[in-house]
Amino acid sequence: MARMLSTALAAALVGALALAGCRKNDNADTAADAANAPAAASPDAALPAATAPAAGPVATTTPPATSPILTGLDLGNAVGTDNRVTSASTSFAKGDTIHASIATNGDKAATVTTRWTYQDGQVVHEEDKSVPAGAQVTDFSISKPDGWPAGDYKVEVLIDGNLVQSRDFSVQ
Secondary structure: HHHHHHHHHHHHHHHHHHHHHHOOOOOOOOOOHHHHHOOOHHHHHOOOOOHOOOOOOOOOOOOOOOOEEEEEEEEOEEEEOOOOOOOOOOOOOOOOEEEEEEEEEEEEEEEEEEEEEEEEOOOEEEEEEEEOOOOOOEEEEEOOOOOOOEEEEEEEEEOOOOEEEEEEEEOO
């Protein structure tokens, strides 16, 4: 019987402590809470010496450089002097040169790869280009003098070896 009473008291004490720890800080402390609280100390007094704020300039860290991110992908059969597709399309004629205009932006250079595939994933062409930091538009293109076979195609864009986007297109 005494053991059951001890267990019940211990459980009640644990419950009371848990509720006290979860209590919201609503600035409505009772007089009893204020009377039982320890005397306030300066915020730095409670910190160990190793973590106390240091005097002097605050050290800053530079975030790591990031590879360019893909900001645009357009397909078309012609590009302007700015490497942008002049008229976006996903349907091409057999004799078209097919351009992928790839817009990137980042704070370091990277390798952008295009992988062009036909129907069941048969690789038609793959090309890498080194792209400098900053906002860039890079043109990748494929052509076939005797004409593309009709069917479904896909271009995949990789940045530093990681697939970031793909676009389906067809040849009629």
